[in-house]
Amino acid sequence: IKIMATGNINVSVENIFPLIKKFLYSDHEIFLRELISNATDATLKLKHLTSIGEAAVEYGNPIIEVSIDKEGKKLHIKDQGLGMTADEVQKYINEVAFSGAEEFLNQYKDSAKDTGIIGHFGLGFYSAFMVAEKVEIITKSFKDEPAAHWICDGSPKYTLEAADKTDRGTEIILHIAEDSTEFLEDHKISELLVKYNKFMPIPIKFGTKEETLPLPEDAEEGAEPEKITVDNIINNPTPAWTKQPTELETEDYKGFYRELYPMQFEEPLFHIHLNVDYPFNLTGILYFPKLTNDLNIQKDKIQLYQNQVFVTDNVEGIVPEFLTMLRGVIDSPDIPLNVSRSYLQADGNVKKISSYITRKVADKLKSLFNENREDFESKWNDIKIVIEYGMLSEDKFYEKADKFALYPTIDGKFYTFDELVEKVKPTQTDKDDNTVILYASNKEAQHSYIVDAQAKGYEVLLLDSPIVAHLIQKLEGDKEKVKFTRVDADHVDNLIQKDEEKISKLSEEEQETLKTTLTEIIPADKYTVQLESRDSDAAPIIITEPEFMRRMKEMQQTGGGM
Numbered sequence: 001i002k003i004m005a006t007g008n009i010n011v012s013v014e015n016i017f018p019l020i021k022k023f024l025y026s027d028h029e030i031f032l033r034e035l036i037s038n039a040t041d042a043t044l045k046l047k048h049l050t051s052i053g054e055a056a057v058e059y060g061n062p063i064i065e066v067s068i069d070k071e072g073k074k075l076h077i078k079d080q081g082l083g084m085t086a087d088e089v090q091k092y093i094n095e096v097a098f099s100g101a102e103e104f105l106n107q108y109k110d111s112a113k114d115t116g117i118i119g120h121f122g123l124g125f126y127s128a129f130m131v132a133e134k135v136e137i138i139t140k141s142f143k144d145e146p147a148a149h150w151i152c153d154g155s156p157k158y159t160l161e162a163a164d165k166t167d168r169g170t171e172i173i174l175h176i177a178e179d180s181t182e183f184l185e186d187h188k189i190s191e192l193l194v195k196y197n198k199f200m201p202i203p204i205k206f207g208t209k210e211e212t213l214p215l216p217e218d219a220e221e222g223a224e225p226e227k228i229t230v231d232n233i234i235n236n237p238t239p240a241w242t243k244q245p246t247e248l249e250t251e252d253y254k255g256f257y258r259e260l261y262p263m264q265f266e267e268p269l270f271h272i273h274l275n276v277d278y279p280f281n282l283t284g285i286l287y288f289p290k291l292t293n294d295l296n297i298q299k300d301k302i303q304l305y306q307n308q309v310f311v312t313d314n315v316e317g318i319v320p321e322f323l324t325m326l327r328g329v330i331d332s333p334d335i336p337l338n339v340s341r342s343y344l345q346a347d348g349n350v351k352k353i354s355s356y357i358t359r360k361v362a363d364k365l366k367s368l369f370n371e372n373r374e375d376f377e378s379k380w381n382d383i384k385i386v387i388e389y390g391m392l393s394e395d396k397f398y399e400k401a402d403k404f405a406l407y408p409t410i411d412g413k414f415y416t417f418d419e420l421v422e423k424v425k426p427t428q429t430d431k432d433d434n435t436v437i438l439y440a441s442n443k444e445a446q447h448s449y450i451v452d453a454q455a456k457g458y459e460v461l462l463l464d465s466p467i468v469a470h471l472i473q474k475l476e477g478d479k480e481k482v483k484f485t486r487v488d489a490d491h492v493d494n495l496i497q498k499d500e501e502k503i504s505k506l507s508e509e510e511q512e513t514l515k516t517t518l519t520e521i522i523p524a525d526k527y528t529v530q531l532e533s534r535d536s537d538a539a540p541i542i543i544t545e546p547e548f549m550r551r552m553k554e555m556q557q558t559g560g561g562m
């Protein structure tokens, strides 16, 4: 084989290779994502060229093949894409790829101090040198030109020679370095393929697998089912989010949820299909999960993709915080990746994306509420945290959610805010003409107060979420002439209502003595003692704490600064 060229890669930063090598250790694994992205790009480019008649070859059913040569300590990535001529290798690998890598490293060096870098896209082909001591490219263009073989041992020197490859496409061979032998393990490569390439658009083969054929109908009893060896394709090239909502049934959405989170056994409550191409491009599917008891365990998160390539499952800064409790996928080429989080949050596109997602979620909730109120009520407990938190943190969301946020009563009715006010206004008004909404935060502990209030004909809400104190404050600030009062607070008794006679089981004398004793042991500036009761089932003595005192304490407990 005749050597076509040897040379030096034009290095302006003399030591780019050591730099690549030293690149964040934990990110070494992205080399595989980069190389498979290139193989995918090369295949999609060929598809495009054949479709517009600019490549006179059969596109066929190309796949990308990843294989390990354990003895030779090599990892192969082979595609059937458009390939490169020797001139193109010179141009794209020695010049373009190099300058891309160099540019990336220059940019990265500055932002490295900021720990919030999200995806390390852009290093491209040269990321191979993070794990390989020598890299070969054997490539044959779809054009009628000889194949080329490029070899580089991680120094700026390379060789480029003719090769005898006859089938179209590119094979990248990585001679895995001593310190990176984990990338010669099947399970490691398999794990990375699933993590980064599970939904990439070209089928990716990694080894083979046995498949058992179903027995034919007329099979004899005891017949052994036939086993065949098939390609082990690790990805689903057309995941649900790349399809139109009209092509999908509820079952398809549930199926995709299982595909995304194979270890998650609960079904999602509902989904939201995102699909927009102006003024930014974004597709995706979000799911409201069924909450488990443990809110802290949240490893199944929203995943961010770019053109079906996994980037990260940390979407902080892209999705509003209250929606990070959701699951699913968003795919957008318009989210800058090699930037810090603070930059991300200031980015115009990202802001638009964030408010688009918020609006879609609010619209979906509203339509669920309008279409099937009963079903919406049955899901309330699982979705309320997200909605209440959203109402507190995003004004735009608050405006919409105000129409469908529900306020459940102790006895299982659900009101919207407007319905509630209308219901209680006639009977629950205080001397300043405020409508007073009574609520309990703990059914058991406040039982006697609840019974007492209900006996008066009052509606009592059950508001037991951890952020409810803050939400109440927000509502009182927003709504005119509305006050929330906890059922065991002192001014429950000051509501204007024509009351029945107060009855007490104690004689007047007994009442006096008891009252004196109680006021001695209970500090009068903190609590109010009341002996009368209107209902014989309720407690004979009621001790209440002023509403403002209680709220102060509650705010302190939940970290009042929200």
Ligand code: ADP
Residues within 6 Å of the ligand: 034, 038, 039, 041, 042, 079, 081, 082, 083, 084, 092, 093, 096, 097, 098, 100, 101, 122, 123, 124, 125, 126, 170
């Ligand atoms: P980028 O993919 O961002 O362009 P890379 O460094 O990953 O940067 O790749 C540089 C260039 O090398 C690509 O733009 C492409 O022209 C060429 N290239 C890389 N891998 C392949 C491949 N498998 N088949 C054909 N061309 C490739």
Ligand code: MG
Residues within 6 Å of the ligand: 034, 037, 038, 124, 125
């Ligand atoms: Mg690339």
